[in-house]
Amino acid sequence: MGAGERVVGVDETTSYPPETAKLPHIGYWKQLSSEGILSLRPDSVITWQDAGPQIVLDQLRAQKVNVVTLPRVPATLQQMYANIRQLAKTLQVPEQGEALVTQINQRLERVQQNVAAKKAPVKAMFILSAGGSAPQVAGKGSVADAILSLAGAENVATHQQYKSYSAESLIAANPEVIVVTSQMVDGDINRLRSIAGITHTAAWKNQRIITVDQNLILGMGPRIADVVESLHQQLWPQ
DSSP, X not given: OOOGGGOOXXXXXXXXXXXXXXXXXXXXXXXXXXXXXXXXXXXXXXXXXXXXXXXXXXXXXXXXXXXXXXXXXXXXXXXXXXXXXXXXXXTTOHHHHHHHHHHHHHHHHHHHHHHHTSSXXXXXXXXXXXXXXXXXXXXXXXXXXXXXXHHTEEESOOSBSEEEOOHHHHHXXXXXXXXXXXXXXXXXXXXXXXSTTGGXXXXXXXXXXXXXXXXXXXXXXXXXXXXXXXXHHHHSOO
């Protein structure tokens, strides 16, 4: 939205755009400090609804800082668009916000047109972490599930949010494609062999393992079209 130069500080989870690495960090968004934030003299603080501690947000408001909290759930396009519009309103650039929403929506609609031309969705699964031998699998209501669906995949995991899967559960689900973060494999797909049952899946046998940057698939933000387009192309390679 062209307001990057107005940002005076970010929390420690911020990694994009790269220029944010040069900005002062105010700590983790769930463990904020009013002193550190106020030292940057911001007009507004924009964060998630479950940021905290609440007393810190109250202290900021008491110092006439405009505290804007955005909902993280539900993980839907509608909520993401609402957040973009709210952010644009806060920054007093509503037209730029609407233009961004339109741009994202148009790109996603093109993907949906391609998906509609396919005979059937690809049965896929997103694994966040191995956690020993039991992988954490993304289910309904998660950002990863929404991204899989937008890209034209059918999530074979039907539980809510994230759940540990046993070897038996993984084999029974038998995804055609398994999506993991690039950080998880660190350039070596064979690292996934430590996950019990994964080598018995169709995805492993057919070498249909897709890696995605965790910053793109774990959060629903303005770069969602990037990950959806990339994932769609890998689900149906030419």
